[in-house]
Amino acid sequence: MKFGELKKLLEENNNFIITTHVNPDADAIGSEMAVYYILKKLNKSIRIINYSETPYFLQFLDKEKKIEQYEPSHHDKLFSEKGVIIVVDMNQLSRTVKMENVLKNSSMEKVCIDHHQNPEGFENLQIIDSEYTSTGEIIYDFITQTGIVEPDYDIAVQIYSAIVTDTGSFKYNRTSSKTFRIAAELLDLGVKPHLILDKIYDENNLSKNRLLGRALNSMNLSADNKICYMEITRKDLSETGASEAELDGFVNYCLSVQGVEIGILFFELAEGLKVSFRSKGEVNVSQLAGEFGGGGHINAAGLRIYNPDSNNYKLKILESAQKYTSK
Numbered sequence: 001m002k003f004g005e006l007k008k009l010l011e012e013n014n015n016f017i018i019t020t021h022v023n024p025d026a027d028a029i030g031s032e033m034a035v036y037y038i039l040k041k042l043n044k045s046i047r048i049i050n051y052s053e054t055p056y057f058l059q060f061l062d063k064e065k066k067i068e069q070y071e072p073s074h075h076d077k078l079f080s081e082k083g084v085i086i087v088v089d090m091n092q093l094s095r096t097v098k099m100e101n102v103l104k105n106s107s108m109e110k111v112c113i114d115h116h117q118n119p120e121g122f123e124n125l126q127i128i129d130s131e132y133t134s135t136g137e138i139i140y141d142f143i144t145q146t147g148i149v150e151p152d153y154d155i156a157v158q159i160y161s162a163i164v165t166d167t168g169s170f171k172y173n174r175t176s177s178k179t180f181r182i183a184a185e186l187l188d189l190g191v192k193p194h195l196i197l198d199k200i201y202d203e204n205n206l207s208k209n210r211l212l213g214r215a216l217n218s219m220n221l222s223a224d225n226k227i228c229y230m231e232i233t234r235k236d237l238s239e240t241g242a243s244e245a246e247l248d249g250f251v252n253y254c255l256s257v258q259g260v261e262i263g264i265l266f267f268e269l270a271e272g273l274k275v276s277f278r279s280k281g282e283v284n285v286s287q288l289a290g291e292f293g294g295g296g297h298i299n300a301a302g303l304r305i306y307n308p309d310s311n312n313y314k315l316k317i318l319e320s321a322q323k324y325t326s327k
């Protein structure tokens, strides 16, 4: 990867905007904040502007309250200045929803740091490798391989949060001995895993657990028992008082059913449908999501569609999913 070019770009420019995808997870926020701390050490001017609000269980990562929620009248002028936009943990600008146009039209230099497949190619500098567990792990390699700054506790907390969540707590199959070695180095920098995991997983609002209960209750299996799917409606959301960000990880429960190879979560958006896919082993849900305009990784992918004929759409997805299971 072009770490040398990235180092040069960060050192030679002064003005930076960092952003990430809608409904950000710990890899998205952690990667943004890790880049922020690198740039802060280099005394750069930095704005972090996201389409979505940071979910409450990730707000500990932004202890300086640097992340701003996108507001066109307030932020659009910043994108016509001279400088660099750094996009992390996504490679298709539509993942920023209403920020897509201002990003696309900006003449600022663009860098994409990511670990998803099928980049759209909006960037001037591409730091993408889908073999990585997380964007955070790429950023850690960038720091240690270029020596751009000395990694410290603040950076370590961000990278650890990114890696631990994107590996499903060191469970998914891209977790390697290298991932554990990096984790060990982060612990040497002062990271306390139990404190981070407590914040991310064990400080839920009751509403989240109630919504999880509904999601689990909605589970169904395909005729051959290889596909398990669950469904969350707007009604579930309003009656439990939970928010969309709290759905993160629910779909994984589908894979906990014996014999299931593909898990699918259908989530009713205010104006559409969000579909999350998970799979085991060689079963490629990135390709499945791709059939419907989505994308992701082999074992974790998703898509959003607006104003669909939802029931018809769900049936089509479930039917297509059959092609990907083992025969």
Ligand SMILES: [Mn+2]
Binding pocket: 027, 028, 089, 115, 133, 134, 135, 166
């Ligand atoms: Mn990620």
